[in-house]
Amino acid sequence: MYINLIFSISIIFLGLILGYVVQQLEYKKIIRLPISLENLRKLLQKIALLFFLPISTIGTLWIIRMDNIQIAALPFLGVFALFSGGVLGLVAAKMLKLNRKDTGSFFACGSFANIASIGGLVCYLFFGEEGFALVTFYALFVQIAYYVVGFPIVKSFSTDKTANGNLILHLKKVFSDIFVVVALIYITIGILFSLSGITRPLFYKNLNAVVIPVQTIFMLVSIGLAMKFGRVRDFIRECTVISIIKFILVPLIVSTVAFLLGYGKIDGGLPLKVVIILSSMPVAFSALIPVSIYNLNLDMANSCWLVTTLGLFFTLPLLSYVIKFV
Secondary structure, X not given: OHHHXXXXXXXXXXXXXXXXXXXXXXXXXXXXXXXXXXXXXXXXXXHHHHHHHHHHHHHHHHOOOOOOHHHHHHHHHHHHHHHHHHHHHHHHHHHOOOOXXXXXXXXXXXXXXXXXXXXXXXXXXXXXHHHHXXXXXXOOOHHHHHHHHHHHHHHOOOOOOOOOOOHHHHHHHHHOXXXXXXXXXXXXXXXXXXXXXXXXXXXXXXXXXXHHHHHHHHHHHHHHOOOOOOXXXXXXXXXXXXXXXXXXXXXXXXHHHHHHOOHHHOHHHHHHHHHHHHOXXXXXXXXXXHHHHOOOOHHHXXXXXXXXXXXXXXXXXXXXXXXXXX
């Protein structure tokens, strides 16, 4: 477990540092990239999400057992975790007496969590493919929830007075998004393989041993390319509160529900362990997207994202200790 913990931390921070170093070298004109940093960041994310992630997800869903009715609640628990964090963010914003734009940013930071890249890697290294398969199932509705519910809520705190538009048109836009469409396709394929009874090829385990860490590194480097440290000192209070929400309150709430659902009695407590880890993940980089689009407090959101991501250095060892008691 300790070797996997060290490996997890190493991959996470090496990926972030590599991206940040490239960003600084380009900024100081020490190197010249053939494409802009923004285009490079998007390219890495597209490769990770549209190529590597479908391969790993199909392979891991293929071996997950769908015969336990309790596990069917896992995707809903993932959505519950997101909106528990969002509600806590709104409550905390009220207590801190934040203005409207800052409250919208706080909701995004409290809600959006880095489940796929960091959470997926940690669960894979700690629990193998079975753990990663549960990550995929947990995150089944997360991306859709971001677009359908999360983005509109964040927008409601904007001073933008444009109409929200017809719900059907909004849903069409969501389900025409390439990332959502591809995700629905490969998740469906993986579940169908699982239900089919067809034995997964032996080579897939070795393939995923390469694909899962690589897809995570691509995502982390892309995040590092956008890291900014400058304004963190101006939002120490806000970053501290978001850290408490992400690393203490949400995990306590969601893990309690998972425990009551009996997840601690399934497969040696594996589903409960996965939920504990995934509900403890930092602010997702995707939280910065609606904050930026709707002109909310991007500096505060960036600071909360950065502080909670770096906070993994302390929370991962604690999580590895906690799950021993499950």
